[in-house]
Amino acid sequence: MATEYVLEMQNITKQYGENTVLSDVSMAVKPGEIHALLGENGAGKSTLMNILFGMPVIHNTGGFEGKVLLDGDDANILSPYDAMIKGIGMVHQEFMLLPGFTITENIKLNREITKPNFFSRILGKNLETLNMKSMSADARKALDSVGMNIDEFTRVQGLPVGYMQFVEIAREIDKTGVKLLVFDEPTAVLTESEATQLISVMKQIAESGIAVIFITHRLDEVMAASDSITILRDGRLAATRRTSETNIVELAELMIGRKGESVIDLEKRSVPHDTVALHIKDLNVDMPGEHVVGLTLDVYEGEILGIGGLAGQGKLGIPNGVMGLYDSEGEVELFGQPLKIGDTDAALRAGIAMVSEDRKGVGLLLDQSIEDNIVFNAMQIHGEYLHKLGPFTLKNSSDIRGIAEQMITDLDIRCFGPTQYAGTLSGGNQQKVCIARALCMSPKFLFVSEPTRGIDIGAKKLVLETLVKLNRDNGMTIVIVSSELQELRSISDRIAIVSEGRLVDILPPEAPDADFGLAMSGIKPQDHNEKGAAGHDE
C-alpha cells in the first residue's frame, strides 16, 4: 500500500448552481482511527459525505472538483451501491430498517445467503431459497461484536430506538470488506448510557482496523471518542487537529468563528429587566425534530431576546409550543396572566403574535391576496375589518385596502398592489407580509421565528431593522429565534442558547465565540470554564 490513509479527500469543491457549498476541503482518515467531522448546520458536512457516497444529488448537479482516494487509489464512486462495494458503510441518522422484518433479515437485506433449489435451477438465481441458518449465524456474530445480546429473530418493529441504532451498525459491520464506516450523528437519539455504549462499540470497531468517521456536534463526545478531528465552517476547512493536542474551547471557537460583520449596527443599551413579559416554566413541546424538554425561560418587557442553537435542538419548538401549534405542556404566564397552553386562539387573544419560520407552509395563504393575508388574524381573532349586512358579517373591503396600503408603505413591501397574490412575492416581501399580519393584531409580544431564512441580504437587513424599530419605538417585546448567530448577536439584548430541547445558557451578545460554541453543543460555558480552572489548579 502506497499510503497510510484509507481515505483521502483532496481539495473538494462543490457548487450547487451559483452557490458554493464546499470550497477546497481536504480530509484524510487512517485505518483504525476514529475521525470526527465537526461543524454547524450548513457547514458542509452532509455534502462532503454525499460526495463520498456518490449520491445521485451530487452527479445530477454537475459533480464536484477534487479527488477521492481509497487506499491511495483514485476511487471514482458512482453510486451508493458502488460505495458499498468499495467498502464504505454508513450508519444513518434516520434508521433505514424495515420494521416488519426480523433483525437477521434486516442485517442481511439484499446480501442474503441463498442455496439453490428446483425452481432456481430452471428460472435463475433470484428464486433461490434463503439459507436462514448461515444468515442467522452471521447476524449473531455481528450483533455480538456490537455488544447486543438480543435474539436475532426479533422483529425490528417495537425495538427501543437505541437498539435500532445498534442493529444498523451491526448491518454495516456484517458487510464483508468494509474498511470505512460513517456514523452520522449516531448519538442524537440515544440515552446517555446508550451513547456511552455506542462510543465503546465504535472504539472496538476501530480497533479491528476499520476507520470510522464520526459526525456530531457534541464536543464532549468528540473529545472522548475521536483520535483526530476535521472542522468545517461555512464550506471551508477550518482546521484539522489531533484530539490529544486540542481542547474543547478551541474546538468550539473553530466551529463558530466570526462570520463577517454584524448585519446591522445598533447603539448599546442596558438590558431591560424590570417586568417579566413572558414567563415559561417546564415547557415540553412535541414538535417533530424540534422537541423541547422542560424548558424554563423569562422574557423581560421591552427587550429583544434571541434564541439560538443548532437545527433540531428545539429552539423552534419554543414559539410553536407557546402558540399551541404543536402539543405542549407546561406553564406560561404573559404579563402575570396565566395562559392556557396549547390553545392558539387564546394565545393570539392574549396579545401574542408569531411570525412562523415556515413562511410558505404556515405563514401565508399563497393563493390569496396580500391584503387578505395581512388582515386575516385581526379579522378572525379581534373581529376587525368587518361590517354587518343584515344577518351577514362581511369583509370591509375599504378598511382592508386602507390598512394594507399603509402596511405596504410602512414595511416597504415591494408589490404591484394590495391585491397581488402572496405566492408571487419574493421571499423577503413574503416575510414582510407575515410581519404585517402580526402587526395588524397590535400585539404586546412578538415571536419571530427564523425571520431571515431564505431571503437575500438586503431584505434581511430591512426585516431586522423593522424588528428593532418596533422594539425601540413601540416598546414591543420581541423574541427572535434564528439559526444565524450573527443575526442574533447584532440585534438581541440577550441570547438564549438551546440544546437538546433544554436551555443551556443565556449569553450577552458580545460573549466570545467559544462560549457560544460550547453552549450550542450543550455545555454551559461557565461550568466548563470553572471545571477547566479547577482542573488547572490541581
Place this chain on the structure above:
Amino acid sequence: MTNNKWRRLLAIVLCAAAVLLLVTGIIELPRRTGRAGQDVLDDARIQALLSVTGESVVESYVAIAKKEAQERVRAGGGSMNDIREAVEKAEQETREKYTGESTDLSQIDTASLRAATNAYMNALDEYGSLETAARAQYIEEHYAEAQAALEEKHRAMLEAGQEIPENDAVVVDMSGFVPTPEMLAAEAAADNAYLAVGDAISLIYPVLDKDSVMTLKDSVRGMLYQSDDDFSSQFDRYVEQGRAKRTFSAYLLRHADDLIYTAIALLVAAALLLYSEWLISKLGIPRVIIGLFFIILCFMTLLYDLSLPTLLSNTVVRMGMNAVMVLAIVPGIQCGISLNLGLPIGLVAGLLGGLMTIEFGIPGWGGFLFAILVGVVIAAVCGYLYAQLLNRLKGEEMSVTTYVGFSVVSLMCIAWLVLPFTSLKLRWPLGTGLRNTIGLDSGNFRHILNDWGAFNIGSFYVPTGLLLFMALCCFLVWLFSRSKTGVAMQAVGNNPRFAEAAGLNVNKMRVIGTMLSTVLGAVGILVYSQSYGFMQLYTAPRQMGFIAASAILIGGASTSRCKISHVLIGTFLFQGVLTLGMPVANVLVPGSTISETLRILISNGIILYALTKSGGASRA
C-alpha cells in the same frame, strides 16, 4: 420564432378567405328577397313542377302504349301469352323512351305556367297564413282542456301501474278543428288558381287530361308550398324534386348565409390562432378546447340549418337547472375537501324532500319550498355526519367522497324500495317500492321556477324564475365567501396549517363547508327536477356528482381554488356542448348515442385532467 411567423401567415390567409366569403355572402344574401332570388326560385319551382308532373306524363304514355299493344296483338289473334309479352315489351320501351329525359326549360315556353304558378302560390300563401292563425287560436282555446286531459290520462296510467313516458307533452287534439269561412273561401280561390296551373301544364304535356291533372293536385301543392317556408327550405325541396342541375349562381344564393357563417368562423379561427398562447395561458388548455368545441358546434348548427336560438335557449335552461348543483361543489373546494363527489348525499336528501311534497300533496310554491326545507334539513344532518367521516380521513378526500357517493346511491336503492310512501304517484301499484322516475305535474312543482315570469324573444325562451333563482344562490354563496366564517373556511381549504396558526378550528370549518355543499346539493336536485319535470330515483343521482365536478373544472376551477364565475362559465360550456352536440351528432351520425358517449368522455376526462394539475404548484 418561425413558428410564430407561420402562425401569423396562416392567420392572414384565413382572414383573407374570410373577407372574400363575407363579401360574397353579404352581396348575395339581400338578393334572395330581390329579383334574382325570385327568378332562381321560379326557375327551380317550374323545374320541380314539370318534373313531378312529368312522371305522371310517363305513366300516361305507358298506359297508352300498353293499351295499344294489347289491342294490336289481340287484333292479330295472338294467345294470352303473346298479349302479356307484348304489353310488357311496350311498357319497357315506353318507359325507356321517356324516363331520364330531363325537361329543358329553354325549349318550352313556360311563361303561362309561370304566371299561373305564381298566382297559385299567392293563393296558397294566403290560405296558409289564415290556417296557421286559425289553428293557433284553436290551440290556445283548447290548451287547458288538453292539459287536464293529459293529467287525467297520467292519473289513469298511474293507477294502472304504468310508467309515464318522459317526453309526454301536452298535445291539443285537432280533430275538433273546423275550418273558418275565410279559410274555405281562400281554399276555393287556391283551387281555382290550380285550375289555371293545370291548364298551363296541359299545354306543355298534351297527354295529361283534366282528370290526371286533378289527381296531381295534392302532390303539386305539397311540393310547392309548406307552412314556415323560407328561401332555403323551398329551394332545397325544389332541387330535390326537380333533379335539375344546379347553377352556380343559384347555389351561391342558396348558401349565402352559410358563406357568412363560414367567414365568421374563419375570422374566429384566425383570432384564436393569433392569440392562442395568450388564451391558453389565461384560460388553460381544457377550457380553450371546450370553448372551441362549443363555438364549432354553434357554427355547425347554423350550417345544418338547426335552430341555433332554440338550442341556445335550451342551453340556458339546462345551465339554470344544473347550476345550483355545480355551485354545491364550491364550498367543498373552499373548505379543503376537494371535489365533493359525495354530492349524492345532498341529492338524495333533496329527492326525499320532493317525495314528501308529493306524498302530502302540497301544491305549487308551498310544495316547492316545503321540499327545499325538508331537503335542507335532511342534507344538513347527513352532511354533518359525512363531514365527521371526512375529518377522520384527511388527505384521502378524493377517494372517500367518491365511495361515499357510490355507497349512498346503493344504500338508497334499497331505501327507495322500503320507504313507507303511500301516494300512487310514487309507488308501484303492485308490489312494494317507489317508481324509477316520478313525473311532476302542475299539481306539484313542475316548471315552477322555469315558468315564473318566463318570456320568449323570438324562439329564445327565457326561464326568468330559474335564472333568478340561480343568481340568488350564487349571490348567497358569494356573500358567504366574504363573511368572516367564509374567509376562515377558505383559509382552512387553502392552507390548514395557516388556519391553525391563526387559532381557527380546522375541523369545524370543514364541517361547515361540507354541510353547505350537501345542502346546496339538495336544493340543486330540486331545481333540476322541477325543470326536468321528473324526479329520478335509484341509480340516477350517481353520475350527477361527477357531472357537477367536471362542470366547475371546465369553468376554470382547480381542486383547491374556485370562484362563482367558474360555476357559471363551466355549467354553460358543459351544458352547451351537450345540448348542441346532440342534434349535430344526430345529423352527422344518425341514430347514434355519440352525444352520451361524449358527455361521459368530457366529464371524466376533465376530472382526470384536474387531478393531474392538483398535485402541482399551488399558485394559479
